[in-house]
Amino acid sequence: MPIQYNEFYNQRTGLTIGLNKLLFSVQSDYQLVEVFETDTWGNLMTIDGMVMLSEKDEFVYHEMLSHVALFTHPNPERVLIIGGGDGGTAREVLKHPSVKQVDMVEIDKTVVDASKLHFPDVGDFSNPKLKVLYEDGIAFVKNVETPYNVIIIDGSDPVGPAEGLFEKDFYQFCLHALTEDGVLTAQTESPWVESYYPSMKKVFYALEDLFPISKMYLSFIPLYPAGMWSMACASKKINPLSSEVSAKIKQSDRITSHLKYYNADVHSGSFALPNFVQKIIQR
């Protein structure tokens, strides 16, 4: 039997990945963080047995979670990331020249340690604009004094320490922690596992109740359950599908030409929801 990673998200349906060896395994105060060397996906990080990222496919998740928010805001200077311990989201945020400060609030230092050791191209931790705080994200957002232009919720799955990131109370705090033209994005799991963990519905309803503009969008992520991943975008003022946003993306070729996934067409196209996905978030 070859060594295998198996993640079953739907009874016995799941993903199988061939592993070469275990590189890192630490049970932190919060969760089990592991890194494996795989045969074809580079290094792979799992938390409590669930895939977080691989070196080969991490670009999709990190580009889509960050650039949709950063391009929607006209001039993002102050950005807050909740979670995001591997550093990939911060790396993408820091590609925007307008950004002056990125605060990343990660509850579990073990994730950052694992990333620094085994995902050297994912994090950009030495960037002087980035401040990493090892704190509880929910408590942090509750106490924000100087609001942010953009907040990105880059938590793990809604079991364990990230559970609170799917609750309405948390988004209420986010609303107050954002400037009056503020934009928020959040990862909200797969439409195909919604019947097991109703994450999309929960987050979308909360955002719809709180923000003037709230939309869901989709990305193709090969190592996440079903390969179809949803994210939410909420905004106080600017519609992510407005012509201003589209023009801003098209003028930012210096950023987008180096990306592997995100571009102006993908930005708008990702908000096109199949009928069965629309049905999930319909009240």
Added chain:
Amino acid sequence: MPIQYNEFYNQRTGLTIGLNKLLFSVQSDYQLVEVFETDTWGNLMTIDGMVMLSEKDEFVYHEMLSHVALFTHPNPERVLIIGGGDGGTAREVLKHPSVKQVDMVEIDKTVVDASKLHFPDVGDFSNPKLKVLYEDGIAFVKNVETPYNVIIIDGSDPVGPAEGLFEKDFYQFCLHALTEDGVLTAQTESPWVESYYPSMKKVFYALEDLFPISKMYLSFIPLYPAGMWSMACASKKINPLSSEVSAKIKQSDRITSHLKYYNADVHSGSFALPNFVQKIIQR
């Protein structure tokens, strides 16, 4: 050990599906056709060990392969399907009231037999507009006398009997078998397996050389490798992204409101290609 279906598309990366029992297993003249009862996806058909469809997710593939072509053509009456033995593509095509005749050319009767027995909701084989021919699709297209408005290439993977459906010669025959406003769609595998089987590139280059308009589009298919599937759309006259096509879809609520995946936004959004996918088909 539970009974499992395993499909490895990338060394040891793949999909694992829990199986209850084997329902059908016939080695035909062309391939091994099997049907399993699964724990959560309904019945599942594999050909030579590769997933063709499950009852739960077949709607994505069949809607996206057929409606993109059928809505791009202004008035499709005569439609040719190459392959498509399970009947799902024909079922979607027959939802368009303008369609008068659907010829489905399937090389392997075993696939149709398996579908009739174990996928009763997929095929609409008793529809008088549908004619099923058990012939070689390539030879059939070569000898078409009355051209078709739409041709849909619904073949299996580019190993075995469907190999010829990825060759330029075949698309040359298709060009001649289409009316002067003809539209073609074809399944072209996953961008994530392109380095193993360069199917997208091969079909796209052939279509780009032959047709005035040729584009690739993407669908989320959970039980296909990586969950990201590409399809090609070639057209002699009408751009699938024109405002006329968009208006036609929006006016066809009687069809689209009953679909589970396809709608006007999904039609156009699916043509938005991530940078790494654009790179695959760039000359």
